[in-house]
Amino acid sequence: MEVRPLQERLTQLYQSVGVRDLVEIGILALLLYVALRLLGKTRGAGLVRGFGLIIVALFLVVQAVVVIFDLTVLGSILDYLLTTFLIGLVVIFQPELRRGLMVLGRYGVWRLFGHDPHHPVADKLADAAAALSRECVGALIAIERDMTLHTYVHTGEAIDAEVSPPLLRAIFGKRSPLHDGAVVLCSGRIAAAACQLPLSQPPEAPGVHMGMRHRAALGLSEETDAVLLVVSEETGRISVAVGGRLEPVPRENLSRRLASLLRDREARADGAKPSASGIQKSAA
Numbered sequence: 001m002e003v004r005p006l007q008e009r010l011t012q013l014y015q016s017v018g019v020r021d022l023v024e025i026g027i028l029a030l031l032l033y034v035a036l037r038l039l040g041k042t043r044g045a046g047l048v049r050g051f052g053l054i055i056v057a058l059f060l061v062v063q064a065v066v067v068i069f070d071l072t073v074l075g076s077i078l079d080y081l082l083t084t085f086l087i088g089l090v091v092i093f094q095p096e097l098r099r100g101l102m103v104l105g106r107y108g109v110w111r112l113f114g115h116d117p118h119h120p121v122a123d124k125l126a127d128a129a130a131a132l133s134r135e136c137v138g139a140l141i142a143i144e145r146d147m148t149l150h151t152y153v154h155t156g157e158a159i160d161a162e163v164s165p166p167l168l169r170a171i172f173g174k175r176s177p178l179h180d181g182a183v184v185l186c187s188g189r190i191a192a193a194a195c196q197l198p199l200s201q202p203p204e205a206p207g208v209h210m211g212m213r214h215r216a217a218l219g220l221s222e223e224t225d226a227v228l229l230v231v232s233e234e235t236g237r238i239s240v241a242v243g244g245r246l247e248p249v250p251r252e253n254l255s256r257r258l259a260s261l262l263r264d265r266e267a268r269a270d271g272a273k274p275s276a277s278g279i280q281k282s283a284a
Helices: 006-016 019-039 045-069 072-092 094-107 120-134 165-171 212-223 251-263 276-282
Strands: 139-143 157-162 182-186 189-195 227-231 238-242 245-248
Touching: 045 072, 120 139, 120 165, 120 227, 120 238, 120 251, 139 212, 165 189, 212 227, 212 238, 212 245, 227 251, 238 251
Parallel strands: 139 182
Antiparallel strands: 139 227, 157 189, 182 189, 227 238, 238 245
């Protein structure tokens, strides 16, 4: 059988590519990109991605050679080897793939199909606030969003710990040396405690009193996009301050409210300040 020139084979291969082939290539490229981004959130990501890219590049080169020179037997062998190789990858990198799937389940494409009312940090904060509220223990927690809170972190005692209800209850306990001031959360972790926050102006209406914690919550919410969680020491009432507004939140709705605020990365357009009567009802 006469061997056709390489240029002629490449021309024939180029002319045979249709819209369907381009769609398949695009889908495969998208799946590969998503897989690499997913693996990038796990430990051992560099090894997995580097090894995977090398194998994919070699496979594409060999497949091109098979198509150009009509090596059908070699192509069949490569198909079997590819299946075996993929199974081997799943076995070898099972821990990395498991962690990647966990990340996908928490932060991946599932949010496009539905709104998950649960948020890991919001649930822990809600549990801690509910416990503090029942015990009438005052608390002030600042949660960083887009604008950094490092300036206020430096005013307190550095902690750098995972958010947990027992730890927050211990910090705000009346005998704790860190119960005065605010706890600041950065990147979902407790960055510092006993932090000093700017105070909002006291209410001008006569007879309206606002505690220092609520004034500090309003003050920081006016200057940043942070979410402030306040527990009143006098009444145990739970309030949330965002964008210069202070709103009381029932315990049963607190987790859902915090989750919606922490997922919303854009500043809210409503910047109206609360009325004096509203402040009087919200603040302890």
